[in-house]
Amino acid sequence: MNIQILNLLAKNARYTVSDLAVMTGLDEAEVEANIKELEVAGLIRGYKAVIDWERLDNAYVSAVIELKVVPQDEYGFEKVAENIMKYNEVESVYLMSGTYDLCVIVKGKTFHEVAMFVAKELATKHEITSTATHFVLRRYKELDVELVNTEKDERGAYSL
Amino acid sequence: MIDYTKVLSRMVSQDIKPSGIRKYFDIAESMEGVISLGVGEPDFPTPWHIKSAGIQSLEQSKTKYTANAGLLALRGEISKFLSRKYGLEYQPKGEVLVTVGGSEGIDNAIRAIVSRGDEVIIPQPSFVCYEPLVRLAGGVPVIIDLKAENEFRLTAAELREKITDKTKMLIFPFPCNPTGAIMEREDLEAIAEVLRETNIVVLSDEIYSELTYGESTHVSIASIDGMWERTIVINGFSKTYSMTGWRLGYVCAPAPIIEQITKIHQFAIMSAPTTAQYAAIEALKNGDSDIERMKAEYDVRRRIMVNGFRKLGMDCFEPRGAFYTFPSIKVSGLSSDDFCEQLLYSQKVAVVPGNAFGASGEGFIRASYCYSTDHIKEAIDRIGKFLKEIK
Numbered sequence: 001m002n003i004q005i006l007n008l009l010a011k012n013a014r015y016t017v018s019d020l021a022v023m024t025g026l027d028e029a030e031v032e033a034n035i036k037e038l039e040v041a042g043l044i045r046g047y048k049a050v051i052d053w054e055r056l057d058n059a060y061v062s063a064v065i066e067l068k069v070v071p072q073d074e075y076g077f078e079k080v081a082e083n084i085m086k087y088n089e090v091e092s093v094y095l096m097s098g099t100y101d102l103c104v105i106v107k108g109k110t111f112h113e114v115a116m117f118v119a120k121e122l123a124t125k126h127e128i129t130s131t132a133t134h135f136v137l138r139r140y141k142e143l144d145v146e147l148v149n150t151e152k153d154e155r156g157a158y159s160l
Numbered sequence: 161m162i163d164y165t166k167v168l169s170r171m172v173s174q175d176i177k178p179s180g181i182r183k184y185f186d187i188a189e190s191m192e193g194v195i196s197l198g199v200g201e202p203d204f205p206t207p208w209h210i211k212s213a214g215i216q217s218l219e220q221s222k223t224k225y226t227a228n229a230g231l232l233a234l235r236g237e238i239s240k241f242l243s244r245k246y247g248l249e250y251q252p253k254g255e256v257l258v259t260v261g262g263s264e265g266i267d268n269a270i271r272a273i274v275s276r277g278d279e280v281i282i283p284q285p286s287f288v289c290y291e292p293l294v295r296l297a298g299g300v301p302v303i304i305d306l307k308a309e310n311e312f313r314l315t316a317a318e319l320r321e322k323i324t325d326k327t328k329m330l331i332f333p334f335p336c337n338p339t340g341a342i343m344e345r346e347d348l349e350a351i352a353e354v355l356r357e358t359n360i361v362v363l364s365d366e367i368y369s370e371l372t373y374g375e376s377t378h379v380s381i382a383s384i385d386g387m388w389e390r391t392i393v394i395n396g397f398s399k400t401y402s403m404t405g406w407r408l409g410y411v412c413a414p415a416p417i418i419e420q421i422t423k424i425h426q427f428a429i430m431s432a433p434t435t436a437q438y439a440a441i442e443a444l445k446n447g448d449s450d451i452e453r454m455k456a457e458y459d460v461r462r463r464i465m466v467n468g469f470r471k472l473g474m475d476c477f478e479p480r481g482a483f484y485t486f487p488s489i490k491v492s493g494l495s496s497d498d499f500c501e502q503l504l505y506s507q508k509v510a511v512v513p514g515n516a517f518g519a520s521g522e523g524f525i526r527a528s529y530c531y532s533t534d535h536i537k538e539a540i541d542r543i544g545k546f547l548k549e550i551k
Contacts, residue, residue, distance in 0.1 A: 022467040023460040151205065157188035157510040158181045158198040160288050
């Protein structure tokens with residue numbers, strides 16, 4: 001399992017096999033085999049762009065929903081979590097420590113749409129005892145990428 | 161009207177040449193869309209916890225002079241750092257002096273050692289400050305032209321050939337700006353063998369000591385048998401922690417030497433910037449992981465750049481230190497100056513001509529990899545286009 005390749009792809013999923021070969025000092029066939037291995041082993045689950053949706057007029061909105069859940073016999077929180085994650089509206093689901101149990105990130109076209117999803121699909125489930133919805137107002141950093149005030153290179157063209 | 165030709169010091173106005181890159185800087189300033197590989201400083205911001213320590217010191221009104229030699233706590237951390245990294249032992253009191261960047265340390269060390277007419281051996285290509293500073297101190301620069309076939313390392317034979325009874329000092333600039341050359345233990349043993357029985361002082365500029373790539377890490381010449389007593393070590397925070405603008409470095413040497421250097425420092429500078437000193441304490445205490453992170457990134461970029469130049473048919477030896485590559489431009493058939501000027505006009509890429517670092521740098525360019533991988537690739541693509549164009 002090549003951690004260096006994993007770290008590089010985590011930074012930039014668009015590095016080509018030949019880029020990665022140069023960067024790691026491996027040959028291209030080795031890099032390819034390594035990536036395959038990482039994918040098969042389920043370490044690499046996908047390759048996505050980091051998008052600043054706020055730059056689009058009809059950007060989607062998202063909310064962090066705190067759920068308190070009654071754990072089920074045998075299954076604990078698993079069943080509820082796995083059920084919730086199937087919705088297209090749900091971006092992420094996490095089991096949490098602390099004052100609530102599941103953290104669900106939900107996205108939708110409008111605040112209303114998200115609120116309706118929570119009210120109709122989540123709040124109605126009998127295992128879920130309470131919900132608290134927190135809308136995201138502004139994104140500063142997403143997946144390690146700063147979305148605001150990107151620092152400009154203030155160095156001149158030359159220095160010795 | 162005042163006649164400035166009569167006013168100005170002849171030494172400064174005539175014997176000291178302006179920097180070799182001024183011209184290109186002016187051209188680049190007037191152009192849009194220049195992509196540069198021309199800088200000698202990191203692109204990373206200073207790590208937040210280090211900045212934060214500086215800010216906190218301001219909030220606590222630590223805005224006075226410090227001791228001439230620098231905060232004792234900082235000298236203590238410097239001492240520990242050099243010990244754990246390179247096995248060098250210096251007493252915080254008396255053997256460590258905090259300076260305004262490595263540059264001030266270099267200047268003061270030269271002035272403390274060199275008298276009029278003393279010879280100072282300077283291997284080149286190397287950083288541009290040594291020769292003028294030696295001249296200002298009244299010394300006579302004696303240049304050794306390092307060779308690409310030796311990976312720009314200094315050999316014992318080259319050194320021995322230049323030593324005379326007037327030789328006072330050897331400038332020892334490794335890891336090297338601009339070549340990226342390093343000196344490994346066996347290389348250092350050979351140099352030490354030449355110097356051990358002499359009274360020649362080594363000024364070891366180790367500002368890039370933490371930026372070495374590959375198996376072996378930096379070895380200080382001061383750690384070689386018999387060399388501590390005759391070596392002045394220069395180091396600093398600029399390159400290691402991406403703190404160029406904080407202007408902080410240090411000099412370590414035996415007490416009799418530090419005592420004299422401190423005199424110059426005390427009269428010329430008083431004490432190094434206080435805010436920077438507080439930030440530097442934090443850097444030394446908790447900055448090792450920052451160094452590792454930045455170094456790993458430089459290493460990736462280094463490989464991309466060397467590979468890029470080689471693919472264009474340019475000879476490029478593998479740099480093992482600092483953050484520069486030093487490829488040969490022989491394939492272009494141009495001089496270093498023509499190459500840099502034409503490349504700038506034609507493809508808007510800024511690189512530094514090798515001869516800015518001494519005559520032996522002719523036929524090479526310095527390209528820095530203090531840039532993102534995308535930036536480096538774009539610049540190399542453009543250099544490729546330029547090479548096709550001039551064929």
